[in-house]
Amino acid sequence: MDLENQKRVKEFAEKYGPENVVVLLGASEGEASGLAAETVTNGDPTYAGPLTGVQLGLKVYHVCEPEIKKEFDPEVYDKNVGMMEMVLDVDDISNEMKPIRDQYCKF
Amino acid sequence: MKSVIKGTGYILVHTPDMVLHNGTTQTTERIVNPDGEYLKELPKHIRTYEEALSYWPNQVYIGNKTPQELAAVEQPWYDKTCDMNDRFGRFGQIMPQEEFILLMQACDVFELIYLDKDFVAAHKGELAANPLIDETIMARINEGVDKAEVERLVKEEHSEGLYNKGVLVGAVNRAHDIDTNLSAHVMLENIVSKASSVLSLLAAVHNAGIAKSEVEYVVDCCEEACGDMNQRGGGNFAKAAAEIAGLTGATGSDCRGFCAGPSHAIVEAAALVAAGAYKTVVVTAGGCTAKLGMNGKDHVKKGMPILEDCLGGFAVVITQNDGVNPEINLDILGRHTVGTGSAPQAVISSLVTDPLDRAGLKVTDVDKFSPEMQNPDITKPAGAGDVPLANYKMIAALSVKRGDIQRADMMKFIAEHGMTGWAPTQGHIPSGVPCLGFVRDNMLKGNIHRVMVIGKGSLFLGRMTNLFDGVSFMVEANDGKKEEAGVSEDAVKSLIAKAMKDFANTLLAQEEKK
Numbered sequence: 001m002d003l004e005n006q007k008r009v010k011e012f013a014e015k016y017g018p019e020n021v022v023v024l025l026g027a028s029e030g031e032a033s034g035l036a037a038e039t040v041t042n043g044d045p046t047y048a049g050p051l052t053g054v055q056l057g058l059k060v061y062h063v064c065e066p067e068i069k070k071e072f073d074p075e076v077y078d079k080n081v082g083m084m085e086m087v088l089d090v091d092d093i094s095n096e097m098k099p100i101r102d103q104y105c106k107f
Numbered sequence: 108m109k110s111v112i113k114g115t116g117y118i119l120v121h122t123p124d125m126v127l128h129n130g131t132t133q134t135t136e137r138i139v140n141p142d143g144e145y146l147k148e149l150p151k152h153i154r155t156y157e158e159a160l161s162y163w164p165n166q167v168y169i170g171n172k173t174p175q176e177l178a179a180v181e182q183p184w185y186d187k188t189c190d191m192n193d194r195f196g197r198f199g200q201i202m203p204q205e206e207f208i209l210l211m212q213a214c215d216v217f218e219l220i221y222l223d224k225d226f227v228a229a230h231k232g233e234l235a236a237n238p239l240i241d242e243t244i245m246a247r248i249n250e251g252v253d254k255a256e257v258e259r260l261v262k263e264e265h266s267e268g269l270y271n272k273g274v275l276v277g278a279v280n281r282a283h284d285i286d287t288n289l290s291a292h293v294m295l296e297n298i299v300s301k302a303s304s305v306l307s308l309l310a311a312v313h314n315a316g317i318a319k320s321e322v323e324y325v326v327d328c329c330e331e332a333c334g335d336m337n338q339r340g341g342g343n344f345a346k347a348a349a350e351i352a353g354l355t356g357a358t359g360s361d362c363r364g365f366c367a368g369p370s371h372a373i374v375e376a377a378a379l380v381a382a383g384a385y386k387t388v389v390v391t392a393g394g395c396t397a398k399l400g401m402n403g404k405d406h407v408k409k410g411m412p413i414l415e416d417c418l419g420g421f422a423v424v425i426t427q428n429d430g431v432n433p434e435i436n437l438d439i440l441g442r443h444t445v446g447t448g449s450a451p452q453a454v455i456s457s458l459v460t461d462p463l464d465r466a467g468l469k470v471t472d473v474d475k476f477s478p479e480m481q482n483p484d485i486t487k488p489a490g491a492g493d494v495p496l497a498n499y500k501m502i503a504a505l506s507v508k509r510g511d512i513q514r515a516d517m518m519k520f521i522a523e524h525g526m527t528g529w530a531p532t533q534g535h536i537p538s539g540v541p542c543l544g545f546v547r548d549n550m551l552k553g554n555i556h557r558v559m560v561i562g563k564g565s566l567f568l569g570r571m572t573n574l575f576d577g578v579s580f581m582v583e584a585n586d587g588k589k590e591e592a593g594v595s596e597d598a599v600k601s602l603i604a605k606a607m608k609d610f611a612n613t614l615l616a617q618e619e620k621k
Contacts, residue, residue, distance in 0.1 A: 028497055032490040046404065048139060080450040086504035086514075087497065 001039040006049035009040050013056050019107050023060040024068065025097075029089065033062045034096035041104035057106025062097055064090045110380035111432035111585060113387075113424040114315025115544040117168055118199040118306045119531065120207045120418040121159045122399060124270035129295065130400035130415070145404055150273075152403075154412045156203050161192040164482045165417065167529040169196030170544055178527040184484045185411055195238075198544040199310040201417070205230040206237060207302065208269050208277060213247040214302040214351050219294050221260060222269070222277040224251030239309040243353055267291040286336040296396050297344075300331045303420040304348040304393030311389060311422035312352070322424075323385040325349045325359030328372035329392040330534050332363075348391060357389075365569070366479065366538040368392070369421075370562025370578045373540065376425045377435035377580070387426045394418025395533050402489035402532070414485045419536035423543055433550040433582050439466045441561070441579035449575045455501045458561050458579045460509060466581075470506040473524065473581075474555040477542035478502075479563060480528045494537075498561070499525040538562045543582070550584040558582045 001009075013021050023040045027033040035045060037060045044051040061068040064085050069077060127133055127149065136145055159165060163184045166172040171191045180187060194201045202210070209230060212220045227250060235245050260266035260278035269277035279298065282289035304327060312319055327345035334341030345359030362372040369392060376388040400415050407413070428434065441462035447453050463470060478498035486494055502524075503517040512520050530537030539560040549555045563577040 029490070029492045032492075035490060048135075080452060083452040083455065083501060083504045083508060086507065086517075087500040 001036045001044065001049065001051075003049040006039060006044060006051045009058070010050050010054065010056070013058065018056050018058055021056075021058050023058050025060065025062045026084075027062065027093075030092035030096035033093050034100055036060075037062075037097050037100040038104070041100060041106075055104070055106075057104055059105055059107050060097070060101065062093045064088055065094050065097060108381055108383060109428040109434045109436075110377040110425050111428050111434050112543060112547050112582065113317065113426040113429070113432050114311055115424070115547060116199050116307045116310025116312070116314055116420075116422040117170065117196075117541065117544055118303065118310055118420045119159075119165055119168055119201040120204070120303055120306070120394060120420070121154075121156050121201060121416060122204050122207065122396070122418055123153045123155075123413075123416050124204060124273065125299075125396050125418075126153065126400040126403070126413055126416050128268065128270055129299075129396035130403065131397045132400050132403050136404075145407060148407050149400075149403060149413070152407050152411070152413045154414075154416055157192065158412070159416060160194055160201055161188045162414075163187060163189045164484060164529040164531075165189075165201055166191045166193075166196065168198075168419070168531070168541065169201060170198030171196040174526045174529060174542075174545060177529055182484060182487075183411075184482075185414055198314065199307070199420075200237075200239070202237070202306060203233075204271055206234045207418075208271065209234045209248055210240070210244070210306065211269075211298050211302045212249065212277070213244050214298055214305055214348075216347075216350075217282060219280045219282055220269075220277060220298065221257055221266075221280070222249070222251040223254045223257050223275070225254065226271065226276040227251035239306065239313060241353070244351065247351075265291055267295045269295075283335065288335050288339050297331055297333045299396050299418065300329050300393035301344060301348050301351070302393065303418050304329065304344060304391045304422070305351045307393065307420035307422040308348055308352040308354065308389060308391050311391070311424050312354070315424035315426075317387065317424065317426070319353050320356045321387045322349070322354045322357045322389050324376075324379060324388040325354065325357050326372045326376050326388065326390045327359065327361045327392060328363070328368035328390060328535060329361075330363070330365060330368065330395060331393075344393075345391065348393070354389075364562075364576055364578075365564035365566060366535050367562040367564030367576045367578055368535045369538050369540045370560060370580060373423060373425070373435065373560070374437070374440060374578060374580050376423075377437055380425050380427055381437055387424065389422055389424050391420075391422040392535055393420045394536065398533050402485060402491075405489040406485075409488050411488060414482070415532055417531050419531045419533040421536060421540055423540065428585070430587050431551070431585055433547055434585050436581045436583050439463070439468075439559075439581035441559075441577070443563075443575060443577040445574065447575075449573075451501055452505065454563070454575060454577060455505050458563070458577045459502055459559065460505060462559075462579060462581070470502065470509075470511045471520070471524070473557050473559050475526060475542070475546070475558045476502055476524055476561065477526065477539050477546070477558060478561040479538050480526065480530045480541045481532050481537045482528050482530060485532050493528065495526065495528040496521070538564075539579075546582055550582070553584070556584045 266278035325345040332340035441458040481494040483493035530541040
């Protein structure tokens with residue numbers, strides 16, 4: 001995850017409390033989604049950014065995961081995400097995201 | 108007057124030592140994790156010049172192999188040797204680091220670069236033998252200084268070292284004691300960009316078969332900025348490179364837009380020619396040291412060679428309609444506007460389907476789409492996926508939503524209207540434009556008739572706006588009709604004479620009626 005984004009996620013968690021922050025990802029494939037999810041839950045696995053060794057345990061979803069899709073107005077979702085949902089390997093993304101949430105999410 | 112693509116130049120420069128010393132992934136790692144495994148492992152993953160020459164995507168970039176031939180080679184490509192390893196191709200060349208360091212010195216007009224005189228003596232003949240390099244450029248090469256002086260500059264004067272095969276062979280001095288915009292680091296990046304732009308210009312002008320004196324305007328669309336503390340992005344890379352390339356009849360300016368820069372620049376250049384402001388405009392861009400080895404950590408972790416070991420450059424010569432070369436159709440432009448938004452669906456609509464709708468065309472009326480043509484061999488192991496393929500999937504998915512194609516035909520559409528990526532991940536370099544050499548070839552042969560080039564840029568990286576950006580344009584086969592360049596003086600005289608004669612006749616007729 002981009003170092004600047006790590007910094008911003010960390011600042012939001014400090015400002016609003018980690019229990020009040022949900023990180024929504026739009027990454028293009030499973031591995032990148034998993035890495036970003038790991039970064040905001042268990043800390044930066046590449047040991048490069050501000051979240052190195054910081055276990056925020058935030059709630060994190062990819063926008064194409066069914067858990068978060070049902071939170072949207074279907075029309076808005078179709079207009080903004082419908083095309084990408086057709087393009088992305090949603091199962092692969094879900095399979096990467098779920099275990100990380102189960103293991104590291106604190107909320 | 109329409110504008111046409113008269114020729115293109117595509118160059119790579121193999122710069123293994125710059126990967127280690129100037130790529131930001133490596134320079135950042137040297138600060139945050141200097142004793143880490145990555146920096147220890149990295150040198151074992153650097154490719155030789157010969158290995159870079161026989162790398163499939165590199166041979167496609169300079170035009171010795173085609174994207175179609177590349178698509179037939181099973182991925183990954185880094186473990187396969189291309190059966191072509193010529194350093195020269197029909198679009199340009201792959202320059203070795205030694206020649207490039209000398210070319211950098213030739214491009215330095217402020218006595219900032221000092222090379223070890225033994226290095227100069229050993230490699231000067233190699234640069235002189237390069238068919239694109241003439242005596243005027245060779246005359247700019249100094250004999251160099253003692254190695255001890257180079258070492259002193261790096262140790263005592265904050266100069267940036269230039270290395271070859273791990274040995275210090277030169278130094279780039281800072282151009283100001285305090286101004287960070289003229290620091291040695293910035294000067295090195297900018298001179299690298301300039302030198303690779305010069306090589307691209309030379310290749311393109313040569314390939315277009317025009318005289319250097321015909322070039323009236325140059326537009327540079329790289330992603331660097333040159334200036335001082337009072338005008339940080341003052342410019343002008345275009346004119347600076349044109350000077351060294353010997354384009355004495357040209358002026359120019361810089362156009363910026365992150366990775367969308369080249370598409371913006373080509374639209375602007377085509378418009379300048381179409382408007383009659385200039386007859387011949389060249390769009391050019393040099394390469395970027397910062398991005399060398401950008402995904403190196405993933406490549407090393409996966410036991411791969413460092414594939415981002417080449418600077419890229421390109422130039423496109425745009426001239427008035429000659430009735431032969433492919434036209435840039437300015438009636439079919441796509442643009443991501445301030446109000447478009449950043450959802451991928453909105454982005455692709457604004458760049459691809461909106462301009463087609465305005466022109467009354469369907470997605471399937473376009474033979475090929477050329478979005479960001481990044482080499483997937485580089486991006487896939489780094490978790491960024493296959494960028495061109497992702498773009499094609501988006502275009503296909505949008506076409507399904509619009510009813511242009513059936514969902515079951517998405518992959519067929521991608522195979523027919525897409526291309527496999529081959530360009531180095533040098534930001535602006537892969538953005539749409541790498542296809543233009545092949546597009547020109549295939550349109551001249553009559554194989555294809557309409558290609559959409561799509562450039563996209565991540566403006567938010569500059570922290571001035573959160574907006575995304577993009578622009579697209581259409582290249583079409585020439586319909587063969589040669590246009591007159593405006594109305595001639597004689598034609599104007601005869602029109603006036605005819606009007607006066609008609610007027611006189613009318614007056615006479617009125618007199619007669621009375």
